[in-house]
Amino acid sequence: MSEEKKGVTNGPANSEMAPQEDGTKVPLTNDEAEVKFTSSNNPPNGDAKIDVGTAQPFSGLSKEDLMKYADDPFWVRLRWILFILFWAGWVAMLVLAIVIIVQAPRCEAKKTLDWVQESAMVQYDVNKPIDADGSGDTDSKDVIKMASDLGMTTVYMKDLIDPLDFSKINGVYVEEDVKDVLKGAKEANLHVVTDFVPAEVDTGNSWYLNASLSDFFIEGTNFLNFSNPNLLNALDDLLSGTWNDMGIQGFLVPDTDDQALTNASITLNEELQDVDGAVVDGMTDMSSILNSQFDAQKYQAFLEEHIDDWSYFEYNPKQAESVIDSSIVQLITLSVFMVPGTPIVNGLDEAYFSDNSLLMKAMSEFREKESVQVGNMTFTNSSEDVVAYARVLKGTPGYAVAVNLHSDNSTLVNFTSIEGVPEKGINQLKLLNATLLSEDLGSSKLDAVPLGPYEGIVIEFVPDL
Structure with a gap:
């Protein structure tokens, strides 16, 4: 080339046929991205710039295109398989939910007291x-x-x-x-x-x-x-x-x-x-x-x-x-x-x-x-001078109660023979010779609770039902 051409641009493709080496022509359309070659004095080294246009986004198949496959055997079978799987899964979940409800343990109706009983x-x-x-x-x-x-x-x-x-x-x-x-x-x-x-x-x-x-x-x-x-x-x-x-x-x-x-x-x-x-x-x-x-x-x-x-x-x-x-x-x-x-x-x-x-x-x-309001009450016997019992209700703290009505004898009370009473409990209240104690009383082993003369005790425990 005898002279460099400046500002030459390959414009957008048109519908004319482009010649090929084998003599055929390929139509050029606007569906492809546009490519432009430009040159200028900036940058100074004279490198060419290439501008690539934005391609048209893919918009999916049209309704007419989809309908071509509506009766295709492969897609018909696939639709039926997915349809059957959906309803089979739904029915299985329904059956499973019913089985869980039927086999789940029944919650006992919560007992309550009337106001005339409570206080x-x-x-x-x-x-x-x-x-x-x-x-x-x-x-x-x-x-x-x-x-x-x-x-x-x-x-x-x-x-x-x-x-x-x-x-x-x-x-x-x-x-x-x-x-x-x-x-x-x-x-x-x-x-x-x-x-x-x-x-x-x-x-x-x-x-x-x-x-x-x-x-x-x-x-x-x-x-x-x-x-x-x-x-x-x-x-x-x-x-x-x-x-x-x-x-x-x-x-x-x-x-x-x-x-x-x-x-x-x-x-x-x-x-x-x-x-x-x-x-x-x-x-x-x-x-x-x-x-x-x-x-x-x-x-x-x-x-x-x-x-x-x-x-x-x-x-x-x-x-x-x-x-x-x-x-x-x-x-x-x-x-x-x-x-x-x-x-x-x-x-x-x-x-x-x-x-x-x-x-x-x-x-x-x-x-x-x-x-205490609605729990079961069961007595336990340790001596003829002691009255001892427990109040037990599943899911809520229970209470062991004992009073020693003898003026001289001490004794041990075993509450663990009562269903639901565990090995240990927390002492909540003691009454000793008319003196009331209710703080920092420690714990008791419920198979051997010591009671002195004229002593009473209330012990809280977590039922092991």
Whole structure:
């Protein structure tokens, strides 16, 4: 070449035919990338620059192209294979899920207690009030203070229903005093319970004197006929209306052999659920065993008698101290708070309340534990002077409880014979000669728990069920 051409550019390909060495021509189109050769004085060495254009992106096959393969045998077979595999996998997962559900162990329905069962109860007598808050006066604030210091949420007020007129407050009380207590209790979210109407009514009772209500009574007697639906309807209206409006939510039926009364309490209890009320039977007076002949074996027999039902234990610890040692009474308090049942603590005066509120509050806190509320209770025997048992419920901490009611002898208690009790547990509370201990108590081997004279213990453990 005689002269270098500057600025020569190979422009974009066109549709003309490019000659080849063999004489054929190849069409050039715009589908390929453009290539440009340029030269300039910059860079100074005169090197040529090559600009490569951007290729058109691949946009896939069109619908028309795809349809060409729609009936192709290979693709038809492949589609059927994938279709079958998808549904076979889906069915297999469904069957597997059903098998897992069927074979999985059933979860037991969680047991719960009604409010009337959960908390121990403290009796408050408006005719013998306690200045619990130390204000110098006695009013509804003292009821709230007592319940708080004892860790209880239910107050028992004895015989509030007038035996002559079931719609009125008993005349032995000053009505305004009762209403003041009920108002204060309601504001503090405390439940208040009283006794159910008497089965044998006074002959001066307004219902007994009303001839139109004669079917409320067993013919020829002044005993209420609790199998009469008309009577039950009237009681339902009375308890869920008049008394619930006054702030009374629970009604306690004495322990009785009258099946009609038991059935009536069950029916009324169901009816009162709509107003968060309760009618329950099973009140049991503990004074029959808290006497001068009290011993551990009689006490355990009493507890075993009520282990399969839910009793409401009328318990007067101050009265018990008049006939048995005060250290024994405190051990009874420790143990009765941990059994299936509700203690109703009555007869407290200011001194006894002050001296024993810490113990009762500590035991009230244990009552909030699920295994203490609804767990199995099993006794173990180590000596005739010891009452020992465990409360066990799978999936929640269990508790071993033992009290040594002998004044001189020490003993060892073996809890591991009880199903679910492991080898070791953590000591939560000790009561030794009326001294309450609840901190830094260490652990115990549950096959040999030492107990000194007049000593009680509560041990927490993880069940090995």
